[in-house]
Amino acid sequence: MNKLILVQANASQPSDWALFFGHFHPLIVHLPIGFLLIAGLLELDRLIRRNSVSTHTITLILFWSAVSATLACVFGYLLSLGGGYDAATLTSHQWQGIGVAVFAWIAWAVKWENLGRIIPFAQLMYLPALGVALLFLLSAGHQGGNLTHGSDYLTQYAPEPIRTLAGLPPKQNEIKIEPISDVNQALVYQQIVNPILQTRCVQCHNADKAKAGLRLDNPAMIKKGYEDGPVFVAGNSKVSELTKVCLLPETDDNHMPPKGKPQLTDSQIALLTWWIDQGASFDKKVADLAVNDAIRPVLAELAKGSSEKGASEKQVALAGPSPESPVLTMTVPAADPKVVDELKKTGLLVLPLSxxxxxxxxxxxxxRSFSDAQAALLPALREQIVWLKVSDTEVTDAALTHIAQLKNLQKLHLEQTKVTDAGLKQLAGLTHLEYLNLYGTAVTDAGLNELTKLKHLKTVYLWQTKVTPQRLASLKKTMPNLEVIGGSDDQSIAKATATNQEEPKKN
Structure with missing residues (x-):
């Protein structure tokens, strides 16, 4: 079995100067290609049509082809220091590139009039040297394409007649993006995650080009990780490199995919995040995993895309948001794309709920660093934002001033933030709010008084707050249809309820 050996960076990380100039290789390398091809075409035209071309013109073209080929070799070497290329292909490409430079210099030298005066038979070497330089050029260009795009880049989509004529094997292991007719029965990795990786990541992380030692073209390689360790931590997307690099600013050198490449959409990032948080299984179906409120509409969109091709609307509805709430059926103006982009720059995911x-x-x-100052951007989408999750961020009561302006807000996650009773007073105007998560906040009994003003509130999370069993029991009595989760154990609440019922008898 052939073992894939990856060229890693030097023991000492290459300097920024080396990598800076190395990235000019793709620009410089096109110069010798153009110069040598022009020289070859002019000589071919001279031989076939007997057209005369100035020797000085040919010599000038050959000189600059040799200079640019030499520079391309130097910059190519600097680029290779970054690592992540197949060793055999890289070595072959390097020597062929050197061959282009060497024979370009030879072709120029023997064509040079001064050398012809010194060595009478030098001209006999000219056409062979030019021919060899062109052959090396074609071969080196092909190998360079293999390093950049993979060994099957040119032949990946070759039709069968061409494959047969070229002696290529039949298409095998082609990744098929299957339509999802029933999203609940879809294989999460096979039908959802893998298509994302194939279209956004595998171009640079495959068997021939494994940048940073990472391959994402099959489950075994994904599990193996990259040169610095695992690429994901099952159950924890927050510390998983696979998602962290996608969420960096696009101008960051470590952002993936690199700037200029097709980027992951918010929905695709949400799907990868959900997959990792649910254990990063490679064989489970959607129905086997917990589908939370955040991912449900994203899955619904996948199913809706298939429904246009024949999937039943019933199957689509299973993954979509519940239509029970009137606010979910409201049509609002489309969001301003510029405002959406501004929100995304803060690190927020902006996903279509409908x-x-x-x-x-x-x-x-x-x-997690989302702050009160950044929350000031939210009211620009006061009509469009229906679900908001700012849990475990830096927001305080000051952010609720802005959140209170989201007049169509139905679900609000504030868990593990610094909001207090004072902040809850500002939410009284959210007439559509049905879900409120206050887990792990400093909310007390006083804050519950504010909840009674939210007439459509159906569910509230109060686990690990400072609410007492007595006040919680009173809230349940005041709002019997409100589902209160956490805050106190059932036994304490029952005892507090009994105490409240006995109090009038004692008076």
Whole structure:
């Protein structure tokens, strides 16, 4: 079995200067290609049509082809120091590139009039040297393409007649993006995650080009990770490199995919995050995993895309948001793309909750540094934001001033933030709010008084807050249809309820 050996960076990390100039290789390398091809075509035209071309013109073209080929070799070497290339292919490409430079210099030298005066038979070497330089050029260009795009880049989509004529094997192991007719029964890795990796990541992380020692073309290589360790931590997307690099600013050198390449959409990032948080299984179906509120509309969009091709609307509805709430059926104006981009720059995910109604879900699941100042951007989408998740961020009561302006807000996650009773007073105007998560906050009994003003509130999370069993029991009595999760154990609440019922008898 052939063992794939990857060229890693030197023991000492190459300097920024080396990598800076190395990245000019793709630019410089096109110069010798053009010069040598022009020289070859002019000589071919001279031989076939007997057209005379100035010797000085040919010599000048050959000189610059040799100079640019030499520079391309130097910059190519500097680029290779970054590592992540197949060793055999890289070595072959390097020597062929050197061959281009060497024979370009020889062709120029023997064509040079001064050398012809010194060595009478030098001209006999000219056409062979030029021919060899062109052959090396074609071969080196092919190998360079293999390093950049993979060994099957030219032949990947070759039709069968051409494959037969070229002696290529039949297409095998082609990745097929299968339509999802029933999203609940879809294989999460095979039908959802793998298509994302194939279209956005595998071009640079495959068997021939494994940047940073990482391959994402099959489960075994994904599990293996990259040169610095695992690429994901099952159950924890926050510390998984696979998602962290996608959420860096696009101008960051470590952002993936690199700037200029097709980027992952917010929905694709949300799907990768959800897959990792659910254990990064390679064989489970959607129905086997917990589908939370954040990912449900994203899965619904996958199913809707298939429904246009024949999937039943019933199957689509299973993954979509519940239509029970009137606010979910409201149609609002489309969001301003510039405002959406501004929100994304803060690290927020902006996902379509309903494309038909232009409603949005905004999540800070991967933006833990989201702050009160950044929350000032939210009211620009006061009509479109229906679900908001800013849990485990830096927001305080000051952010609720801005959140209170989201007039169509139905779900609000504030868990593990610094909000207090004072902040809850500002939420009284959210007439559509049905879900509120206050887990791990400093909310007390006083804050519950504010909840009674939210007439449509159906669910509230109060686990690990400072709410007492007595006040919680009173809230349940005041709002019997409100589902209160956490806050106190059932036994304490029952005892507090009994105490409240006995108090009038004692008076």
């Amino acid at each position: 494309k038909e109604h232009n409603q949005l879900e905004v999540s800070a699941v991967n933006a």
